[in-house]
Amino acid sequence: MSAQPAPKVVCSTCEAVCCRLTVLLEESDRIPGHLTARTAHGLLVMARDDEGWCVAIDHNSMRCSIYDDRPSTCRRFVMSGPYCRDVRKTYEKQVQAGIPLTLY
Ligand code: SF4
Ligand code: SF4
Secondary structure: OOOOOOOOOOHHHOOHHHHHHOOEEEOOEEEEEEEEEOOOOOEEEEOOOOOOOEEEOOOOOOOOOOOHHHOOHHHHHOOOOOHHHHHHHHHHHHHHHOOOOOOO
């Protein structure tokens, strides 16, 4: 019996799960100050809202509102790559179990 193909993973049908991860900013990133925050250790990151999403997410479309200028970290994140699939799996489990979503 042949193996089932892995389910297709595309951003257009995803709830922007990776936009709940901590996004460390680099010197070359040009992100407006009101979208950034400092961690307890002083690192500059994308700020997140009360529900855990990056503040640059457009909650109507669940798309990045600064896509053309998004941070380098976001540019390197590979759709359907191992990390993408892993965060999606964790997120789905939490949602299915009714576990309050935690910040990564
Ligand atoms: S990269 Fe992966 S986790 Fe991020 S929006 Fe696309 S499919 Fe979702
Ligand atoms: S900057 Fe854009 S792509 Fe990066 S985490 Fe925020 S919303 Fe997602």
